[in-house]
Amino acid sequence: MLHNPLSIPPHYDSEIVGKVWRVPYQQRAEEARRWAEQHAVKPASRDRFTICLLLVDVQNTFCIPEFELFVGGRSGTGAVDDNRRLCEFIYRNLNAITQISPTMDTHQAMQIFHPIFLVDREGNHPEPLSLITTDDVRRGVWKINPEVVQNLKTAHSLDPEFLRHYTETLDRGGKYSLTVWPYHAMLGGIGHALVSAVEQAVFFHTIARYAEPDFQIKGDNPVTENYSVVKPEVMDNSNGIPVAEKNVALVEKLMSYDALFVAGQAKSHCVAWTLDDLLGEIREVDHRLAEKVYILEDCMSPVVVPDVIDYTEPADAAFRKFSAAGMHLVRSTEPLDALPGMPSARA
Numbered sequence: 001m002l003h004n005p006l007s008i009p010p011h012y013d014s015e016i017v018g019k020v021w022r023v024p025y026q027q028r029a030e031e032a033r034r035w036a037e038q039h040a041v042k043p044a045s046r047d048r049f050t051i052c053l054l055l056v057d058v059q060n061t062f063c064i065p066e067f068e069l070f071v072g073g074r075s076g077t078g079a080v081d082d083n084r085r086l087c088e089f090i091y092r093n094l095n096a097i098t099q100i101s102p103t104m105d106t107h108q109a110m111q112i113f114h115p116i117f118l119v120d121r122e123g124n125h126p127e128p129l130s131l132i133t134t135d136d137v138r139r140g141v142w143k144i145n146p147e148v149v150q151n152l153k154t155a156h157s158l159d160p161e162f163l164r165h166y167t168e169t170l171d172r173g174g175k176y177s178l179t180v181w182p183y184h185a186m187l188g189g190i191g192h193a194l195v196s197a198v199e200q201a202v203f204f205h206t207i208a209r210y211a212e213p214d215f216q217i218k219g220d221n222p223v224t225e226n227y228s229v230v231k232p233e234v235m236d237n238s239n240g241i242p243v244a245e246k247n248v249a250l251v252e253k254l255m256s257y258d259a260l261f262v263a264g265q266a267k268s269h270c271v272a273w274t275l276d277d278l279l280g281e282i283r284e285v286d287h288r289l290a291e292k293v294y295i296l297e298d299c300m301s302p303v304v305v306p307d308v309i310d311y312t313e314p315a316d317a318a319f320r321k322f323s324a325a326g327m328h329l330v331r332s333t334e335p336l337d338a339l340p341g342m343p344s345a346r347a
Contacts, residue, residue: 003095003096005092005093005335005336006039006041006091006092006093006094006095007092008088008091008092009031009035009091009204011028011031011200012087012088012091012197012200012201013197014084014087014088016196016197017080017083017084017087017195017197018063018064018065018077018080018083019064019196020060020064020190020193020195020196021196022196023196023199023200023203025203028200028203028204028207029203029207031204032203032204032206032207032208033207033208035204035208036207036208036209039095041094041095041208041209042095042209043209043210043211044097044098044099044209044210044211045210045211047096047098049096049258049259049342049343050098050099050256050257050258050259051093051096051097051098051257051258051259051260051261051336052097052098052099052100052101052253052254052257052259052260052261053090053097053099053100053101053261053262053263054101054103054229054254054260054261054262054263054264054274055086055100055101055102055103055198055202055263055264056103056229056262056263056264056265056270056271056274056300057103057104057105057185057264057265057266057270058083058086058102058194058195058198058263058264058265059104059105059185059191059192059193059194059195059265060190060191060192060193060194060195061105061184061185061186061191061192062079062105062184062185062265062266063079063080063082063083063195063198063265064079064080064195065077065080067184067191068182068183068184068191069181069182069184069185069303071265071266071267071301071302071303072301072304073267073301073302073304073312074302074304074310074312075301078301078302078304079265079301081301082263082265082298082299082300082301083195083197083198083299084197085296085298085299085332085333086198086201086263086296086299086332087197087198087200087201088332089263089296089299089332089333090198090201090202090204090205091201091204093336094204094205094208094209095209096336097205097209097211097261098209098211098257099211099212099213099214099257100202100205100206100211100213100214101213101214101215101216101250101254102194102198102202102213102215102216103215103216103217103218103229103264103270103274104185104192104194104215104216104217104218105184105185105192105218105219105226105270106185106187106192106217106218106219106220107183107184107185107186107187107219107220108186108187108220108222109183109186110148110151110152110222111219111221111222111223112166112178112222112223112224112225113178113179113180113181113225114180114181114183115127115128115180115183116145116148117144117145117148117222118132118142118143118144118145118163118180119142119143119144119145120141120142120143121140121141125145126142126180127180128180128181128182129179129180129181129182129305129308129309130179130180131177131178131179131180132163132167132177132178132179132180133167133177133178134164134167134168134171136167137163137164137167138164142163143163144158144162144163152222152223158223158237159237159238159239161238162223162237162238164238165234165237165238166178166224166234169233169234170233170234173233175233175273176269178225179225185219187220214253216229216247216250218247221243221244223237223243223244224243224244226244227269227270227272227273227274228270228273228274228276228277229247229250229270229274230246230247230250230251230274230277230278230281231244231245231246231247231277232244233273251278251281254278255281255282255285255289255292257292258292259292259293259294259341259342260292260293260294261294261295261296262274262275262293262294262295262296263296263299263300263332264299264300265300265301266300266301266302266303266311267297267300267301267302267315267319268302268303268311268312268314268315268318269303269311271300272314272315272318272319275293275295275318275322275327276318276321276322278293279322279325279327283325287325287326288326290322290325290326290327291326291327291328291340291341292341293322293326293327293328294327294328294330294339295319295322295327295328295329295330296330296331296332297319297329297330297331298331298332298333299332302314302315328340328341
């Protein structure tokens with residue numbers, strides 16, 4: 001049986017979830033130990049029903065309004081509202097969540113989805129949010145910047161046909177066209193960090209439950225997009241030489257839990273592709289494993305750029321597919337023991 005939900009600790013301030021600030025670690029650690037004692041919170045190692053919370057890219061670059069790729073959704077405040085609900089979900093269910101696994105989108109400037117990587121015939125870079133289509137590449141509208149090739153350690157992977165092969169591979173896989181994003185989630189920069197309020201909740205969980213978070217770095221391969229934490233979008237070059245690989249160990253670990261909850265940003269991109277790839281891996285083993293997955297649909301928003309692009313409908317279509325496959329679309333406010341497949345529901 002799962003424990004009853006906890007109250008939310010007094011340090012939590014919902015008004016500053018959309019801001020960047022320093023987590024007072026020592027103070028929170030002392031409070032977390034007292035909180036655990038007060039509420040009889042046991043170490044996670046004693047959990048008989050294990051739950052993993054997968055947090056997809058809950059980083060400043062996507063979640064803070066002033067940052068590069070704030071995911072506002074149609075409301076305009078999407079990621080901030082999502083993270084308020086996410087923090088409260090973590091605190092209320094602190095005694096049931098066995099481990100938290102945050103993914104970290106991790107980039108440097110010279111990556112295939114950043115402007116510097118591509119040039120037109122005059123040597124100009126594409127504008128952020130440009131879509132690079134196979135037709136563009138075949139017509140010579142865009143090519144890989146030769147100066148980038150000279151400076152990348154993976155230059156051997158970038159054969160002359162790589163960009164055409166790349167866009168064609170996306171087309172065959174039903175993926176979004178290659179998108180040129182603003183420079184974001186830059187390694188070493190403040191945008192790369194977890195949202196402060198979420199970082200604080202994860203740290204509080206770590207101390208209270210003696211459960212180290214399992215951080216997953218993704219997106220640092222310069223020659224491929226990597227929306228999904230399971231695998232990159234393109235895994236070989238036009239000669240069939242591998243340029244990336246799946247995160248097999250993570251998939252095996254996630255499926256070893258009794259339940260997997262998923263939240264994060266953006267619903268239309270990194271969350272959707274992570275779930276899609278995870279579903280593909282599940283189907284190769286046992287389709288019933290999809291029933292272990294609970295999607296916190298009110299803790300994620302789609303990419304919406306007003307008057308430019310709106311991914312709400314493609315995201316909703318993908319989530320209908322996940323639901324039809326057996327994954328559960330749930331809300332963060334629902335009691336865990338009331339959800340299908342949870343211990344009390346089977347009792």
